[in-house]
Amino acid sequence: MPNNAIRRLVIDLLKPLESSLIDISKSLSIIEGINGVNLVVYEMDRKTETLKATIEGDDINFEKVKKTLDEFGVVLHSLDEVAAGKILIEESQILSDKHSLKRLK
Secondary structure, eight states, X not given: OOTTOEEEEEEEEEEXXXXXXXXXXXXXXXXXXXXXXXXXXXXXXXXXXXXXXXXXXXXXXXXXXXXHHHHTTOEEEEEEEEEESSSOOOOOOOHHHHHHHHHHO
16 A cells, blocks of 8 residues: 555535435445445435545545546535545544534533
8 A cells, every 4th residue: 555545535425316325335335445435415305415425445546436426427515534644543623622512512
């Protein structure tokens, strides 16, 4: 695995209702360098579903991911997280986040 390999992508997607969530996740999961795919629907209307995709692997090829999504008519809204390197580093919570969470409780 290269030192600069992409290891995680979190993507906001818009898919047509007729595209199968199962087929999309299976197609993404067989791309070389991908170890796992998690697709979550968090909004739905008459014609589309908005998804959060989390993709992890040893060396994710972003261009192949985009091509596969395009084959299903899925539109990439935003790339929300990218992790690259030898190891995965989880997002750190900053002090202001902790104070904001306390105020919300």
